Amino acid sequence: MGAQLPEAEAGGAAATLAVAPTVAEPSARRGWTRNLDVIIPGALIGLLLFLCFVWPLFGTVPPPTGGNILDANIPSFSPGHPLGTDQVGNDLWSRLLYGGRNSLEIAFAVNVIGLVVGGLLGAFAAFWGSFTDTVIMRVLDVLIAFPSLVLALAIAQSLGPSKLHTIYALSFFSVPAFARLARAQTLRLRERPFMLAARLAGTRAPRILLRHITPNIMPALVTFGLLGIGVTIILEGALSFLGLGIPPPQPSWGNMIFDGQAVLSAEPKLVLLPSAFLFVTVLAFNLLGDALRARGNAS
Amino acid sequence: MTDQAVRPGPALALRSPALRLIGNRLATAVPVLWGVTFLTFAVIQLLPGDAAQQLLGINATQEQLREFRDKLNLDDSFLVRYFHWLGDVLTGNLGNSLASDQPVTSIISDGLPTTLELLLYALVISLALTVPIALLAARNPGGFVDRVGMVTSMAGLSVANYVLAVVLVYVFAVKLGWLPAIYTNNTGTLGELVKSLTLPALSIGFPLFCFYTRLLRADVLEQMQGEDYVVTAKAKGVGPWRVLVRHALPNSLFGLLTIVALNLGTLIGATVIIEQIFAVPGIGHSLLEAINNRDVPVVEGIVLVLAVIVVVANLLADVLYAVLDPRIRYGRSAS
Numbered sequence: 001m002g003a004q005l006p007e008a009e010a011g012g013a014a015a016t017l018a019v020a021p022t023v024a025e026p027s028a029r030r031g032w033t034r035n036l037d038v039i040i041p042g043a044l045i046g047l048l049l050f051l052c053f054v055w056p057l058f059g060t061v062p063p064p065t066g067g068n069i070l071d072a073n074i075p076s077f078s079p080g081h082p083l084g085t086d087q088v089g090n091d092l093w094s095r096l097l098y099g100g101r102n103s104l105e106i107a108f109a110v111n112v113i114g115l116v117v118g119g120l121l122g123a124f125a126a127f128w129g130s131f132t133d134t135v136i137m138r139v140l141d142v143l144i145a146f147p148s149l150v151l152a153l154a155i156a157q158s159l160g161p162s163k164l165h166t167i168y169a170l171s172f173f174s175v176p177a178f179a180r181l182a183r184a185q186t187l188r189l190r191e192r193p194f195m196l197a198a199r200l201a202g203t204r205a206p207r208i209l210l211r212h213i214t215p216n217i218m219p220a221l222v223t224f225g226l227l228g229i230g231v232t233i234i235l236e237g238a239l240s241f242l243g244l245g246i247p248p249p250q251p252s253w254g255n256m257i258f259d260g261q262a263v264l265s266a267e268p269k270l271v272l273l274p275s276a277f278l279f280v281t282v283l284a285f286n287l288l289g290d291a292l293r294a295r296g297n298a299s
Numbered sequence: 300m301t302d303q304a305v306r307p308g309p310a311l312a313l314r315s316p317a318l319r320l321i322g323n324r325l326a327t328a329v330p331v332l333w334g335v336t337f338l339t340f341a342v343i344q345l346l347p348g349d350a351a352q353q354l355l356g357i358n359a360t361q362e363q364l365r366e367f368r369d370k371l372n373l374d375d376s377f378l379v380r381y382f383h384w385l386g387d388v389l390t391g392n393l394g395n396s397l398a399s400d401q402p403v404t405s406i407i408s409d410g411l412p413t414t415l416e417l418l419l420y421a422l423v424i425s426l427a428l429t430v431p432i433a434l435l436a437a438r439n440p441g442g443f444v445d446r447v448g449m450v451t452s453m454a455g456l457s458v459a460n461y462v463l464a465v466v467l468v469y470v471f472a473v474k475l476g477w478l479p480a481i482y483t484n485n486t487g488t489l490g491e492l493v494k495s496l497t498l499p500a501l502s503i504g505f506p507l508f509c510f511y512t513r514l515l516r517a518d519v520l521e522q523m524q525g526e527d528y529v530v531t532a533k534a535k536g537v538g539p540w541r542v543l544v545r546h547a548l549p550n551s552l553f554g555l556l557t558i559v560a561l562n563l564g565t566l567i568g569a570t571v572i573i574e575q576i577f578a579v580p581g582i583g584h585s586l587l588e589a590i591n592n593r594d595v596p597v598v599e600g601i602v603l604v605l606a607v608i609v610v611v612a613n614l615l616a617d618v619l620y621a622v623l624d625p626r627i628r629y630g631r632s633a634s
Contacts, residue, residue, distance in 0.1 A: 138327075142334030147605045149568025150586065154342045154602060157590045234459040238572050241461050242587065254461075261465055261576075265473045272469075275462040283457035290453070 037294075041287035048281055052100040062091040064098035065249040086256075086270055087263055090249075096277055099251035102163065103281070107232040109167045111225045114174025119221050121175070122182025123213050126190065127205065137183070140176040148173050149238060156244035166245045170235055174228055181224050185217040219296055226289035230282040237278055253278045320621045328614045335606040336388065339599055340381050388603065394596035396589070403600035406585055411604070414570055414581035417503070420496050421566070422559070424504035425511055429555075433515035434543055440520060448512060455509030460569050464502035464576045471498060481578040499577045503569045507562075514558055518551040519543065526550075553620055560616030564609040 055061065075084050083092040125136040143151075152169040159165035189195055189212075198212050233253075239245030240254030248255055253274040260270030375383070387394065393403035436445040472480035482495045523529055523543070532542045571583035578584070582601055589597035 138330055139334065141327075141331050142338055144564075146335065146338065147564040147567040147571075147602075147609055149565075149571055150602055150605055151338075151342065153571070153587070153590055154339075154598060157593075158342060230457060237459055238461060238568075242572060242575065244590075257462065257465060264465065264469055268469055271465050275466065278462060279454075279458050282459070283454065286453065286457050 037291040038288060041284040041291070044280065044284040045288065048100065048284070049104070052097050052104060056094070056097055056101075061094045061097060064090060064094045064251045083273065084269070086259070087267070088249075090251075092270070092273065095251040095256060096253075096274060099246075099253045099256055099274065100277060100281065102246050102250065102252045103233050103236055103254075103278075106163065106167055106170070106236045107229045110170040110174050110232045110236075111228045113167070113171045114178040114228065115221050115225050117171075118175040118178025118180075119182040119214075119217070120209075122179035122184075123186045123209055123217060125179070126183040126186035127209060127213065133183075136179070140179050143172060143176045144180075149235065152235065152239060153242065153244060156239055161239075161244050161247040163246060163250075166236055166239055169239070170232055173235075174232065177228065178221060178224065182217055182221060185220050186213055189213060189216055223289055223292045223296060226285050226292065230285040230289070233278065233282050233285075321618050324614055324617045328610055332607065332610050335610060336385060336603060337381065339602045339606065340384055341377075384599070393600035393603075396594055396597045398589075398592045398594045398597075403596050406597055407582060407600060407604055410580060410582035410585045413579060414567075414574070414583060416492070417496055417499055417570055417574070417579060417581060418566060420493075420500035421504035421507065424500055425508035426559075428508045429511040429515055430548075433512045433519060434548065436512070436516045437519040437523065437547075438539070438543060445516070448516070452509035452513050455506050456513075458506065460502050460506055461572050461576060463505060464498070464573055467498050467502060468576075482580065495577075496579070499573045499579055502573050502576075503566065507566070510562075511555060511558070515551055515555050518554050519547050522547040522550050553623055557616045557620055560612045563612045564606075567605050567609065 083096070085091055086095065121136055121140075125133040151172060155169040155172065156165055159168065195208070195212060198208050203212075236245055237252065237254030237257070240252040241258045243255070243258070245254055246252035248259070256274040257271050257278075260267065260274070264271055384394075391404070393407070395402055396406060432444065432448050436442075436448045439445060468480045471478045478498050479495050480498075482499070484492055484495055526547075529542060529546060532546050537546070567583070570581060571586060573579070574581045574583040575587055582605070586598065586601045586605075588594075589601065
C-alpha cells in the first residue's frame, strides 16, 4: 500500500527516507568517473569530519565558548578570527566546527542506536512472526503515528536539554524506522533456500539471526542510515533551535541559527554560515545515501 | 449469472473486500490510538521527578505542594491517574491550563483553525507545483526539466525548514520588504491572512514539493515503463501526453495521496517550529508555550489531538485508497 514513510522529521527532509523506486539509468561514463556520485559526497563528508573532529586538535582554533564581550562582532578576515565573532565575542569559525561536532556525534549515535536496536527488533519480529511480530509492530506503529518533533520536544523537555537527552529523544524515531526496514528485508529472506537449509541443519535462532540474516540486511540498513543521518542533523538542529537540544553556550548549528536570527538584518552571516554548513552536510549525506541506494536497487 | 458474481447484491455487501479492509484498518487503528494516549500520558508524567515541585518552584510551601498534588491527583499511582485522565478524555474533558486556568479544549479550538489553514496552504502550494513538474520530468526522463527538477529537489530535501524560513525572511521581508516577517492578521481579511501565511507556507511547502516531485516522477515512470495498460493505450494510438495524464497519472496519484497522509505527522512537527519563527498563533505555538511553562494538561491535550489527527488521516488514506483503487475494491491484491 504505497511506500511507508518510516521516519518523520522537521523539514520534510526525512522525506528522503521513503523507499522510492529509483529508475536505473544506464551510465555512459567509464572507469572511475562512474563512481563520481559516490566519490564527491564521500569526499565532502570526509572533509567535514576532518574539519570538525581532527582540525581543532592541532589547528589554531580558539575555544567556541567563553569569548570576551569586548571582542563582539569583529568583522570577517580579522587576525585570529577568520570569520569574525558573534554578538557575545565567540569565534564564529570555531563555533561552526564545534557545532558540527555536536551535530555529527548526535546524528551518528542516533542512527547507530536505531540500526542496532531497530534492526534487531525488526529482524526478530519478522523471523518469529505471528504474535511476537504483531506486538512489536503495533508498538512501533504507535511511535510512527506520533508527530515526531512533538514527541521529541516533549521528551527533551521532560529530561531537560543536554546532548545525551537529545540522543534519547531522537532515537525514539530512528528505532521504529530501522525496525520497519529490517522487518521488510527479513521477510523477503525468510523463504529463501539458504534459510531453509540453515533451519533444517538445526541452526539455532540467534545464530541464524546473526550469521544468516544480519549480513543480508546490513547493506540496506546502512544505506538507510546515511539518509537517516541527514534527517537527524536537521531534527537535532530543530530541537536546538527551540532551545531543547544542545544547551547554550555550547554551540550547535541549530542554536547558532536561532541566536543569529535576532540580528539577521545587521549580521546575516551569523545565520547564513551555520545554515550553509547544515545544508551542505545534509546534502552530502543524502547524495551518498541516494547513490548507494540506486546501486543496491540495480544489483 | 456472471454479472451477479462480479457485482454482489446488497446482502453480500459486508463480504466485499473493500469493507473488510476498512473494518481491518479500523480494528488496528483502535489499539494504535489507545497506545498514543498511553504514550502521551507516560512521556509527560513518568519522566520528570516531582511535577508539583517543578511547577511551583523551590520556594513553594508544603501546603501549596499538597494542594497542587491533590488538584492533579499526583499521589495516586500512575495507572490510576492514567485511567482517570483517559476517562476525562473520553468524555471530552481535557482539563484546564495550569498557567491560565483556561479549558484546554478552548486553547485547542482557538489555535487549530490557523494551523490547519497553514497546513492546507502549504499542501496546496506543494501539490500545485508537484503535478506539472513531475509530469514534465517524466515525459522526457533525462531531459532539461528532469535534470533541473531532480537537482532542485535534492537540494530542497536537504534544507531544513527553519533554515529556509530564516532565509526567506531575510530575502522577502528584510531585503525586499514584500511580505511581513511575522504573522499580522489585524483586519481578518482573506488577503491579509494569505499575505502573512505565504512565507510560513512556503517554508513548509517547498521541501514537501521536492519530496512529492521525486516520488511522483519515479512512480509515473514506473507506470509508463512497466504496466500493461500503458502498452495497450499506446497500441490503441493514444498520444503520449494523454497516456501520461489520463492513464498513468491517476494511478500514481493514489500512491501520492497515501504518502501525503502518512507524511502528516512530519508536517505537524514542521508547523510547530515554523509557527514559532513567524509568530503564527496556531496550535504549535500554544504547544511550545505550554512546554516552556511546563503546563502539563495543555501539552497532553495538544499532543493527543495532533496524534489523533495523524492516526485518523492515515486511516482515511487507507480507506480512500481502497475505495478508489478498483483492484482492491474488487478483491484483487494491489501490489
